[in-house]
Amino acid sequence: MPAPLRKLTEAPDIWPPPGTSPASTDMQGWGVTIWRGVCGTCPRCAKAPIFNGYLKVHPVCTSCSAPLGDMPSDDAPPYIAMLVVLHVLAFFVVMIFRYGWQPSPYAYGAMLVALVAACMVALRMAKGATIAILLKLGLKRAVLN
Ligand SMILES: [Zn+2]
Numbered sequence: 001m002p003a004p005l006r007k008l009t010e011a012p013d014i015w016p017p018p019g020t021s022p023a024s025t026d027m028q029g030w031g032v033t034i035w036r037g038v039c040g041t042c043p044r045c046a047k048a049p050i051f052n053g054y055l056k057v058h059p060v061c062t063s064c065s066a067p068l069g070d071m072p073s074d075d076a077p078p079y080i081a082m083l084v085v086l087h088v089l090a091f092f093v094v095m096i097f098r099y100g101w102q103p104s105p106y107a108y109g110a111m112l113v114a115l116v117a118a119c120m121v122a123l124r125m126a127k128g129a130t131i132a133i134l135l136k137l138g139l140k141r142a143v144l145n
Pocket residue numbers: 042043044045046047048061062063064065066
């Protein structure tokens with residue numbers, strides 16, 4: 001049974017805290033860490049949400065004080081979300097132009113609404129995963145600047 005997760009007394013200025021490495025900050029393996037981020041829970045403890053709203057990130061985890069807000073995800077989440085969603089869209093483009101599929105205007109409208117919804121969901125999932133990866137790598141904004 002793994003040791004209980006240490007609660008940080010406060011958000012450290014440097015992540016991982018001095019004297020530790022990213023691998024020794026009670027982070028799980030890559031798969032678990034990224035999955036927690038995709039699900040929108042703290043990649044370190046999985047007991048608190050990453051987001052305070054749709055895409056606004058808590059400055060620190062409300063459960064374990066991991067510095068979630070200092071992870072510079074920047075433009076990576078939109079790139080990842082568009083990469084995934086546009087590959088799904090490409091299927092319909094091929095169906096329309098290659099095979100002559102002609103959906104009704106209502107079907108086009110429904111596909112547009114579904115596309116927007118898929119983009120919004122994928123963006124949130126990609127941002128959570130990006131924050132999880134950055135937290136595991138220890139790439140806090142202060143470290144990069
Ligand atoms: Zn946490």
